Amino acid sequence: MTAQLFLLLVQACGWTVFISVISIVLGLLLGTVVSAAMLSSSRSLALAGRIFVSFFRGSPLLVQLLLIYNLLPMLGLNVPSMVAAIVGLSLCTAAYQAENLRGGFASVPAGLLEAADMLGLSPFQQFWRIRAPIALRMTLPALANESIMILKASSLVSVVGVVELTRMAQDLSASTFIPLPLFAAAAFIYLVINGIVALGFKKAENSFRWGIKA
């Protein structure tokens, strides 16, 4: 295990972080929409939301990525590797985040919204000023967990041609045949990244305590 090999791993982890961060943010936005659909009074909208969540949580991410990368071109939409990776990971995490947020939205006490209603806040204002911040704060620990899950799951995007950390470790061990040190080094890098992410979320949780003691 040379410094040069380790440097290659560190470079590859750049893609891991890049793809994961974009996917988590996109997944949060899409997840909000999907959870709104699931909570909506329209039955077909709620059903569509449920099927989305069921499929993207239920089938292997590997298969989802292969479908996006290989099926869309047949429909005349050629997606480059990076786009397929981000779309696939975003859809998958959106399904998980939608479930989290659904719980968060449901747990915002109805009275808080009645109070807003009495004061004349429009439904839109009620959602963005009252409901969303509280739900997001309540699901922040779950979002932290999901972010770490996605950082780890991003190792699968190599199947659509993005060489990230795990794939680089595999590729390098297939030419140097020293897999154990390479995999241990990759594990170490994941641990460092995830440690930073966990710390960041702890900080965020602490700065949005709203006077509630830990």
Place this chain on the structure above:
Amino acid sequence: MNPASTAPAPAISVRGLSKRFGQTEVLHGIDLDIEAGRVTCLIGPSGSGKSTFLRCMAFLEEATTGTILVNGEPLGFAQDESGQRVRLSPQRIREVRSQVGMCFQQFNLWPHMTALGNVSEALKTVRKLSRAEAEERAMAQLKKVGLEARADFYPSQLSGGQQQRVAIARALALEPKIMLFDEPTSSLDPELTGEVLNVMRSLAADGMTMVVVSHEIGFAASVANRIAFLDHGRLLLNGTPEDVFGKPRHARLDQFLDTYLDRGAAMLV
């Protein structure tokens, strides 16, 4: 305005109001006028429908039949030319409802905003005031309820009584003509009810039209100008405290006072 008129126009006028949840009818054809500038107390056993009735007057519950006029304007539903009951536009509902403020049993303060944030929120988002102006007005309201020193505290850092006073300030900030109180002291420790009742007393003294659902019979007897007694979704009694509480008493009321009230309060009346 008109000294000749003994009965001023009612602030809220309820006619033939019924409410059903699924198969169960919880309110049966209630007629009631809420007088302007007076305090009306709704009392009754649990499950008598008094909270539901109050929530109908706030349009948080939609009455199944009947009409509610707020200062002469229909709330939520109106009769069209053919006498058909039609739902008004959300815009119109909001306009009429803006005359009504409400305080809840659970305060319902928004946990992610400070006391000042809670009070100034609607001034900013609904009244579209500038931040500075909204906060200035909010501060004045907090001062009224004696909490200007707690402006930067989050609800979780305030006692129950303080939270309810912030909630009152929040409702008053929009300058409603009528204030509805839904059991404002029920979830407070006994030693904290006083501060809330004092705020309500001074509000009454300022001439605010108030409708209060309460178990505080002492408060009802001493502050209210009118008492309405509900039982099983029907308005059984409606009159001055002297009329209602004075002897001879209605049998159901007597039973209620015996069962539901602590002896101390019952002595008062």
Place this chain on the structure above:
Amino acid sequence: MSKRIFLKSMATAVVALAAVSAFAQSGQDALERVKKAGVLKVGTETAFAPFDFIDKGEHVGFNVDMYHEIAKEMGVKLEWVLLPWEGVFPGLESGKFDIVAGPATVTKERMLRYRFTPPIADSTVALLKRKGDSSVMKASDVGGKAVGVGKASAQLTQIKAYSETLATKVDVREYPGNNEAYADLAAGRIAAVCNSLTNIAFVAQQRPDTFEVVLPPFGVKAYSAFVGRKDADYAKLMDAVQATMLKIKGDGRMAAMQKKWFGQAFDTPDMVNTPNL
């Protein structure tokens, strides 16, 4: 979600897949498309030394040199699409690239689905053992011992057939990939790994302190080649690649590349039409 909805959505997925595959049948001729774009796209996996691998961060190997020559002869540029092996064939089917490097051992079963180019290497199998393991000196010594091999690979067929010829059968262990088998050989669970000589010679050369090749090779003659599609619209492209490769083979360039990457030149046939496997 109820079972009915699940079945319904599964059925929809099947129909969609069928519709998509029907749609994909009708395409422009592949050779015309490649010529027009001026680019030949090649898909491969970079965990298959010495054919395709990563050295100092660069994709190198026999395939890189070989396709460089093919593209040059055809007058087009070369574009690599690097995927893990499980992503390579779906990519070929969906037209992400025009041909696969690989290579793969030519077998009857695989010829049913794909078209092979002229072979590029002898893929006769041999054994890789731990350095200095005196209990395995020749291939037949693995009788009664555990031998690792890639799951469902051509080498699996070879070692199984070979096992039948021995007095005590070989304990054949199947691995998801060759690299896991090498790792387990180092870990000591197995006595040897069975793979193409070209691959294991490279492994032993990279880690001479750990591994050692058991010579001579055994089993039936087999060859490995690049893989392309059998569809009609790919016929001209595959013909062109085939002709180009035979030209490169004919003038000795292929032998030179084999010498560079495998340490020896192979005597391969122009085409494998009836493989032994």
Place this chain on the structure above:
Amino acid sequence: MTFDINLIYSLGPTLLRATGVTLMVWLGATLVAIVLGFFVAFGRRYGPRALDAALRVYVEVIRGTPFLIQLFLLYYGGPFIGLVLDPVPAGLIGLAIYGGAYFSEIFRAGFESVPTGHIEAGVCLGLDQGQIVRRILIPEMTTLVMPPIVNMMIVLLKETAVLSVVTVPELTFQISAIGSEKYAFVEAMFLLACFYWGLVELCGTLGRAAEARFSRLRLTR
């Protein structure tokens, strides 16, 4: 694109066996992981400070690294420190260690939700430690921890696919073989999606039924 449906039929018995292996490893590992997670959470909350610190390292390292890498190091690295495991035990142990870290976090939240007053009440009534755990802690937190446990079980079910890397003959290992043997990669992909989606839906349905049952029990008691 070629799609050969007959391939799928011919694989029937193999797939049935592979499903069996997947379910067996999954259920076995889940069981061990839940027990492990419970004791880790218990040790962290009620044990000495040093134990809490040590267990915390375990939880954070396991949650911070991909399961694939953990399993690879356990199976192929283990023999270098004298730990030689067969594929199925290695898969079971690896999955259990992985799941245990996550379950311990779920139980930690569960323990925190039980008011100390309830435990003190038990102590006052003279219950011993085991009785307090069995009769107060576990019943009280069941409703809270059931949904995340079901969720985690689904995650573990999908993670069993990784066991193919240490040659456990489960679904992914067997299905991907039809890819490498017959080069039928598209069929393999389709089958993988169907099998896992089906299993996950089944697990989710059973999980919800169990949740409903548990919460009914709580209400009627």
